Amino acid sequence: MKKLTDILLVYESDDFEIVSTIFSEERVKEIFSLFLKQNRFNLLDGMDKFFFEFEDEIFEVDVEKDSYKYIISFKKINDLVSKDLKAKMFNILGKILDKFICEWLEKGFNRKENYSNLTELFVENFPEIDGALFSTRDGDILCIRGASGFDYEIMKDVFFTLDEVYSERLKRPMIVKLDDVAEEYYLNVDNERMKKVEFLMKYAHLTRILSMLSIPFYKNNELFGFISLYNFENEFAFENENYMYLANVLSKLFTGVFNKI
Numbered sequence: 556m557k558k559l560t561d562i563l564l565v566y567e568s569d570d571f572e573i574v575s576t577i578f579s580e581e582r583v584k585e586i587f588s589l590f591l592k593q594n595r596f597n598l599l600d601g602m603d604k605f606f607f608e609f610e611d612e613i614f615e616v617d618v619e620k621d622s623y624k625y626i627i628s629f630k631k632i633n634d635l636v637s638k639d640l641k642a643k644m645f646n647i648l649g650k651i652l653d654k655f656i657c658e659w660l661e662k663g664f665n666r667k668e669n670y671s672n673l674t675e676l677f678v679e680n681f682p683e684i685d686g687a688l689f690s691t692r693d694g695d696i697l698c699i700r701g702a703s704g705f706d707y708e709i710m711k712d713v714f715f716t717l718d719e720v721y722s723e724r725l726k727r728p729m730i731v732k733l734d735d736v737a738e739e740y741y742l743n744v745d746n747e748r749m750k751k752v753e754f755l756m757k758y759a760h761l762t763r764i765l766s767m768l769s770i771p772f773y774k775n776n777e778l779f780g781f782i783s784l785y786n787f788e789n790e791f792a793f794e795n796e797n798y799m800y801l802a803n804v805l806s807k808l809f810t811g812v813f814n815k816i
């Protein structure tokens with residue numbers, strides 16, 4: 556087992572012993588501390604397999620329970636995950652081209668249509684994505700045109716003014732973390748916005764969002780809309796560099812299309 560793992564350790568009563576590792580002891584402590592912070596409750600509940608990211612490493616984590624001890628192995632799977640993720644991304648890009656972009660270029664973009672079948676492509680194919688919204692601009696407001704992981708019949712009536720959007724999101728594709736989401740929605744909230752905040756907390760999982768991959772696209776050099784991908788469980792869900800690659804490709808692709816229609 557030692558030869559098949561990059562870290563092998565025994566965890567018991569909030570302490571652990573390293574059995575073998577290819578890393579320094581200090582790095583193992585950093586890796587395992589973050590793993591416990593994110594997964595302690597699932598570990599104690601009996602979950603025996605995890606996928607875990609730490610900086611530029613992706614690990615498959617297996618757990619065996621022996622009385623009160625947990626024998627935990629970490630195996631790097633960067634190359635396997637990367638190839639699988641890229642394959643999924645190229646497949647999704649192909650479906651978006653075939654099912655949506657070709658139609659928009661031929662017939663134009665229908666602002667009254669429900670595009671939840673677009674957002675569903677992301678939720679169905681990527682386990683890190685728990686929810687997705689597709690929005691486009693009408694004048695100075697952003698209207699939701701598609702939703703997955705959310706109730707579209709409720710979300711379709713929600714709109715945002717540009718000054719309600721976290722300002723950095725307007726500039727480029729980016730990962731938005733919990734602290735930034737809190738700053739966007741909770742800080743400096745006036746009475747007029749409070750009802751919207753309460754609505755989002757009730758119907759849009761606002762308090763559950765830990766990470767968001769924000770993908771803006773543009774028309775005539777002005778913001779025209781967003782694809783917003785959400786994770787409700789892991790703040791580091793989109794840290795894999797392939798997600799930023801996907802975000803940049805989608806931003807350029809949708810910008811090119813909406814500049815033509």
